[in-house]
Amino acid sequence: SQKIEQNSEALNIQEGKTATLTCNYTNYSPAYLQWYRQDPGRGPVFLLLIRENEKEKRKERLKVTFDTTLKQSLFHITASQPADSATYLCALGSSGNTGKLIFGQGTTLQVKP
Amino acid sequence: EAGVAQSPRYKIIEKRQSVAFWCNPISGHATLYWYQQILGQGPKLLIQFQNNGVVDDSQLPKDRFSAERLKGVDSTLKIQPAKLEDSAVYLCASSLGSTIFSYGYTFGSGTRLTVV
Numbered sequence: 001s002q003k004i005e006q007n008s009e010a011l012n013i014q015e016g017k018t019a020t021l022t023c024n025y026t027n028y029s030p031a032y033l034q035w036y037r038q039d040p041g042r043g044p045v046f047l048l049l050i051r052e053n054e055k056e057k058r059k060e061r062l063k064v065t066f067d068t069t070l071k072q073s074l075f076h077i078t079a080s081q082p083a084d085s086a087t088y089l090c091a092l093g094s095s096g097n098t099g100k101l102i103f104g105q106g107t108t109l110q111v112k113p
Numbered sequence: 114e115a116g117v118a119q120s121p122r123y124k125i126i127e128k129r130q131s132v133a134f135w136c137n138p139i140s141g142h143a144t145l146y147w148y149q150q151i152l153g154q155g156p157k158l159l160i161q162f163q164n165n166g167v168v169d170d171s172q173l174p175k176d177r178f179s180a181e182r183l184k185g186v187d188s189t190l191k192i193q194p195a196k197l198e199d200s201a202v203y204l205c206a207s208s209l210g211s212t213i214f215s216y217g218y219t220f221g222s223g224t225r226l227t228v229v
Contacts, residue, residue, distance in 0.1 A: 004155075034217050043206070043220030044156070046216060046217030046219070047217075091155075099146075099218070100146075100168075103148075103157070105154050105155045
């Protein structure tokens, strides 16, 4: 069955460092991958999308890579700030415009000042 | 623009009771999703609507869960009867199909259901 794995352990880093979160998947060939941020008591908020034919995408301090051979995406936050502390979810989407997404369990990031 | 509205924000019920959740998506968004998020897990799709038609309800426990989107706008998700394992946050999301590659889903804040 389709499986998406994110690091279940919380990631603790110091302010100013780069945070790197991992998303691995099996038994799936996604057309695209999305990353969301979720704060406690709130719904997920869309951050970035990367398509299967793209290697890397950037948006301000965020960078996403997508390796369809390794079946892995890496999500980087450079110059991290305490305000970046949240849970980050990766989600895989199939081809077509139905838009159905399958989510990973999320990784909690804690940035310490 | 207004976001995705959900109500209520919190609900506590006893097992075997029924409960209903309401969602009003962003105006013009044809696609509406209901997700269930159990504590410590990622959201799991329950049902997807395109306008007022069901696109995917393969993971909806149809013996107890039902959902409708009668006029292709707002939607209601019902659980009857509730079980303890239904305790979760129920998230509604919407998307405009052509913009999903730029803007993804827009989620509401969810309804936190506790079944005791």
